[in-house]
Amino acid sequence: MTEDTLEAPQREKRDRLVLRFAGDSGDGMQLTGNRFTDASAAMGNDLATFPDFPSEIRAPAGTLPGVSSFQVQIADWDILTPGDAPDILIAMNPAALKAHIDDLETGSLLLVNSDAFVERNLEKAGYETNPLEDGSLDSYHLMTAPMEELTKLAVADTGVKGRAMLRSKNFFALGLVSWMFNRPTESVIKWVTNKFGPENVVAKANIAALHAGYNFGITTEEFHHLFDVGAAKLDKGQYTNITGNQAIAWGLIAGAEAAKLPLLYGSYPITPASSILEELAKHKNFGVRTLQVEDEIAAVGVALGGSFAGHLGVTGTSGPGVALKSETISLAFQVELPLVIVNVQRAGPSTGMPTKTEQADLLLVMFGRHGEAPLPIVAPATPAEAFMSAVEACRLAVQYMTPVILMSDGYIANSSEPWRLPDTDEIADMSRPFATADGSEFLPYSRDPETLARPWAIPGTPGLEHRIGGLEHANLTGNVSYDPRNHELMTKLRADKIDRIADSIKPVEVDGPESGELLVVGWGSTFGAIRAGTRNARKAGHSVSHVHIRHLNPFPSNLGEVLSKYDKVMVPELNSGQLALILRAKYLIDVISYPKIQGLPFKAAEISGKVIGILAGTDSEAGQ
Amino acid sequence: MTDTKYTRSDFQSDQEVRWCPGCGDYTILASVQNFLATLEKDKHNHVFISGIGCASRFPYYVDTYGMHSIHGRAPAIATGVATANPDLTVWVVSGDGDALSIGGNHLIHTMRRNVNIKMLLFNNQIYGLTKGQYSPTSELGKRTKTSPMGSLDQPFNPTSLAIASEATFVARTIDMDRNHTTKMLQAAYEHDGAALIEIYQNCNVFNDKAFVQLTGREERDTNRINLEAGQPIKFGANQEFAVVVDGNGARIVATADVAEADIHVHNPSNPDPSAAFALSRLSHGPYGPTPIGIFRDVNRPSYGDQVQQQLVEAHAKKGPGNIKDLIRSGGFWTVD
Numbered sequence: 001m002t003e004d005t006l007e008a009p010q011r012e013k014r015d016r017l018v019l020r021f022a023g024d025s026g027d028g029m030q031l032t033g034n035r036f037t038d039a040s041a042a043m044g045n046d047l048a049t050f051p052d053f054p055s056e057i058r059a060p061a062g063t064l065p066g067v068s069s070f071q072v073q074i075a076d077w078d079i080l081t082p083g084d085a086p087d088i089l090i091a092m093n094p095a096a097l098k099a100h101i102d103d104l105e106t107g108s109l110l111l112v113n114s115d116a117f118v119e120r121n122l123e124k125a126g127y128e129t130n131p132l133e134d135g136s137l138d139s140y141h142l143m144t145a146p147m148e149e150l151t152k153l154a155v156a157d158t159g160v161k162g163r164a165m166l167r168s169k170n171f172f173a174l175g176l177v178s179w180m181f182n183r184p185t186e187s188v189i190k191w192v193t194n195k196f197g198p199e200n201v202v203a204k205a206n207i208a209a210l211h212a213g214y215n216f217g218i219t220t221e222e223f224h225h226l227f228d229v230g231a232a233k234l235d236k237g238q239y240t241n242i243t244g245n246q247a248i249a250w251g252l253i254a255g256a257e258a259a260k261l262p263l264l265y266g267s268y269p270i271t272p273a274s275s276i277l278e279e280l281a282k283h284k285n286f287g288v289r290t291l292q293v294e295d296e297i298a299a300v301g302v303a304l305g306g307s308f309a310g311h312l313g314v315t316g317t318s319g320p321g322v323a324l325k326s327e328t329i330s331l332a333f334q335v336e337l338p339l340v341i342v343n344v345q346r347a348g349p350s351t352g353m354p355t356k357t358e359q360a361d362l363l364l365v366m367f368g369r370h371g372e373a374p375l376p377i378v379a380p381a382t383p384a385e386a387f388m389s390a391v392e393a394c395r396l397a398v399q400y401m402t403p404v405i406l407m408s409d410g411y412i413a414n415s416s417e418p419w420r421l422p423d424t425d426e427i428a429d430m431s432r433p434f435a436t437a438d439g440s441e442f443l444p445y446s447r448d449p450e451t452l453a454r455p456w457a458i459p460g461t462p463g464l465e466h467r468i469g470g471l472e473h474a475n476l477t478g479n480v481s482y483d484p485r486n487h488e489l490m491t492k493l494r495a496d497k498i499d500r501i502a503d504s505i506k507p508v509e510v511d512g513p514e515s516g517e518l519l520v521v522g523w524g525s526t527f528g529a530i531r532a533g534t535r536n537a538r539k540a541g542h543s544v545s546h547v548h549i550r551h552l553n554p555f556p557s558n559l560g561e562v563l564s565k566y567d568k569v570m571v572p573e574l575n576s577g578q579l580a581l582i583l584r585a586k587y588l589i590d591v592i593s594y595p596k597i598q599g600l601p602f603k604a605a606e607i608s609g610k611v612i613g614i615l616a617g618t619d620s621e622a623g624q
Numbered sequence: 625m626t627d628t629k630y631t632r633s634d635f636q637s638d639q640e641v642r643w644c645p646g647c648g649d650y651t652i653l654a655s656v657q658n659f660l661a662t663l664e665k666d667k668h669n670h671v672f673i674s675g676i677g678c679a680s681r682f683p684y685y686v687d688t689y690g691m692h693s694i695h696g697r698a699p700a701i702a703t704g705v706a707t708a709n710p711d712l713t714v715w716v717v718s719g720d721g722d723a724l725s726i727g728g729n730h731l732i733h734t735m736r737r738n739v740n741i742k743m744l745l746f747n748n749q750i751y752g753l754t755k756g757q758y759s760p761t762s763e764l765g766k767r768t769k770t771s772p773m774g775s776l777d778q779p780f781n782p783t784s785l786a787i788a789s790e791a792t793f794v795a796r797t798i799d800m801d802r803n804h805t806t807k808m809l810q811a812a813y814e815h816d817g818a819a820l821i822e823i824y825q826n827c828n829v830f831n832d833k834a835f836v837q838l839t840g841r842e843e844r845d846t847n848r849i850n851l852e853a854g855q856p857i858k859f860g861a862n863q864e865f866a867v868v869v870d871g872n873g874a875r876i877v878a879t880a881d882v883a884e885a886d887i888h889v890h891n892p893s894n895p896d897p898s899a900a901f902a903l904s905r906l907s908h909g910p911y912g913p914t915p916i917g918i919f920r921d922v923n924r925p926s927y928g929d930q931v932q933q934q935l936v937e938a939h940a941k942k943g944p945g946n947i948k949d950l951i952r953s954g955g956f957w958t959v960d
Binding site: 038042241421459470480 | 667703
């Protein structure tokens with residue numbers, strides 16, 4: 001697979017490129033995208049990915065609902081998003097073309113598997129004529145390859161038979177794209193060999209198809225439009241490519257270690273949180289207990305039981321699961337035990353769109369409990385940041401003896417980016433010693449004067465036998481109490497404890513001018529689009545700043561002051577304006593809400609467009 | 625009981641017991657406290673977890689560790705406790721509404737998983753705390769405030785349910801029979817794994833005399849079928865009745881009508897649960913002859929022990945976890 005026998009074609013240098021792989025959900029597009037991403041990471045590109053797939057495991061082949069896609073932006077600089085529009089779309093069938101062609105800008109590259117454009121598939125995708133022939137794609141740079149035919153030929157000697165031969169066509173596409181974008185194929189070959197074993201026929205077929213695709217690029221003039229994206233100048237250090245769910249799983253392990261507690265993770269499989277359970281289940285040598293139990297309520301129950309017994313109890317789920325767990329979360333709040341609840345949000349309500357992202361559970365986690373039960377809420381902004389967010393959630397749970405919500409979403413969960421590996425030795429010791437008997441009367445609801453946390457006396461401790469429960473209890477003793485003034489006192493004490501967390505969290509940081517015309521405030525996975533959108537607007541001469549909130553309850557103590565320094569505040573959210581509602585209520589500011597409720601992340605251009613519209617006074621929503 | 629480490633008072637908390645006067649719960653509380661005092665086990669190694677209902681106030685009155693949790697969820701919370709620390713003896717106190725209605729799912733899964741918990745299911749066949757609505761063990765046609773024309777719900781038979789849920793220990797006892805209750809507690813305590821004891825418990829306010837056929841002076845000899853391991857099952861004042869188990873299930877016969885060899889010899893440790901299940905079907909509630917005692921007592925590794933075992937195996941195979949290696953496990957590259 002060398003190119004020195006041919007005249008090496010010129011490669012066009014680009015500082016960034018966006019690729020989108022699209023095909024049937026059975027075509028292996030996620031795998032293809034991930035392999036391309038890993039090869040790019042190994043080359044030192046900065047990158048960000050956006051996997052987008054249907055909730056059906058195998059929707060009817062060839063149909064629009066069955067299309068699965070994977071977008072990746074690779075760059076030689078520090079990028080923030082997976083890109084707005086693809087520079088190249090790789091479409092494995094007519095449905096994939098139809099589902100994505102509208103996102104493609106005129107003149108962009110389009111690589112198509114021409115073998116799939118047969119009458120039956122065209123019909124399923126709703127094409128009356130073949131778009132490869134009817135001139136409708138003339139405004140794009142169209143390249144075609146008979147990927148199925150060539151794959152069949154390539155794998156003929158590997159031992160794979162019949163229709164199974166076609167399964168390797170994604171590797172053909174990957175090989176061809178690797179050639180076009182100057183990616184090495186070694187990491188892919190290594191991955192395939194490790195996954196299937198060197199003698200496995202599937203491994204052989206995939207590798208043969210990969211080579212065939214790469215060589216097809218070398219030998220075919222049509223593919224001599226070549227690109228090169230160099231290594232990014234990232235901060236010094238070691239990097240790995242990581243998804244949000246993986247970062248949360250590892251962060252929970254690191255958090256438990258920093259708290260010097262065994263981790264007990266109770267969960268029930270739910271999209272898009274399941275891979276946290278799957279990841280943690282691999283790491284029992286860290287003393288991690290993973291309990292896959294009968295339902296969401298049991299999952300939080302076992303976690304709370306674990307915490308009562310002196311473990312760090314954690315449960316992970318998505319919005320529907322948070323709803324089911326809410327009564328137990330209130331109990332955990334009432335008895336004041338540590339607990340971390342991971343909410344990987346998805347588009348709702350009800351089953352909604354389980355594989356699509358949304359931020360619509362903010363009010364649920366903020367207020368969705370009976371009685372008054374405020375909880376700390378921590379929200380990572382990116383997949384890589386999710387590691388330290390998980391550590392932070394563990395810290396708050398243990399230090400303040402409280403349930404903590406860790407708010408992620410489907411976008412953070414599944415997308416990946418390079419993560420500069422932290423020095424884990426620098427994670428502060430956040431352990432809190434269990435109570436032991438000292439001869440005096442044990443008061444389970446006495447409090448640390450600074451944090452208001454109560455002592456944690458675990459079963460098995462001689463002399464500290466005591467009962468806790470959901471009934472209101474007297475201050476200090478914890479004995480059941482219906483005294484009216486005690487109830488008011490306890491309600492306030494519990495809320496004060498949560499408010500005091502503001503003293504131990506980082507203030508918000510402003511990106512852009514410290515005061516001015518417009519501040520954009522975001523939270524969670526919208527970070528990349530907002531940061532890129534506001535920076536682009538600033539480059540174009542507009543006065544706009546960005547603040548991203550990582551602690552949604554309590555808010556960082558400087559937030560109110562920061563908000564007051566701008567004429568206007570705009571809040572983009574993947575919901576109908578939930579953070580905007582809270583900011584309006586808490587800070588009495590006339591927030592401009594910018595909602596997007598499509599199950600898709602914001603694009604940077606949407607943010608910059610909105611910013612410019614508001615500043616120009618042409619945005620109809622602004623100033624309501 | 626002279627050389628014991630504890631007396632009952634060591635297990636009495638300073639909280640005033642607030643069940644209705646005459647409630648069967650008082651008797652059960654006394655039986656449990658007395659039983660705990662006979663054990664060598666340190667009192668700080670007992671944990672009582674309850675849900676919601678009259679029975680669920682129980683932990684407040686026992687001076688050990690305890691949690692009065694939420695409705696139906698005690699088995700789940702207890703699973704967390706028992707899995708986190710297998711050295712603890714974890715007791716779950718529940719009622720027929722708590723365990724069989726709202727908490728039915730957790731009950732069956734805790735049983736099949738064989739979590740090392742001792743579940744005391746106080747069955748009074750009524751909702752007491754909410755003042756007298758029909759429960760999942762109330763008899764068909766029962767008239768209550770919420771079933772003025774009679775309950776339409778086929779009741780659960782808790783012992784059948786537990787056996788069908790792959791429980792490894794299932795027993796039934798009666799609140800008033802403190803000696804028998806103590807024997808069942810002892811057997812459950814010694815059992816390694818999930819143990820369920822259904823305790824017929826009289827609610828003298830909302831469902832008085834529900835168990836009179838088993839406790840009344842007149843009726844009890846006729847109706848109480850004592851299950852004793854290794855013994856042929858005979859009952860009645862003069863052992864005039866016997867139980868036969870065959871392919872069609874269990875049935876009651878006159879002792880005189882069958883050969884001694886045909887009378888079922890009770891074997892709770894039989895790996896096959898069929899006979900135990902058949903015995904559980906002899907009655908459907910305490911109406912007429914009803915088996916009392918241990919239905920099933922078999923060995924299977926407990927959940928907590930197996931979870932522990934996997935940790936040990938993983939540790940032996942991979943060594944202790946190292947977070948630095950973990951975050952590099954997917955491969956990494958260096959930027960200089």
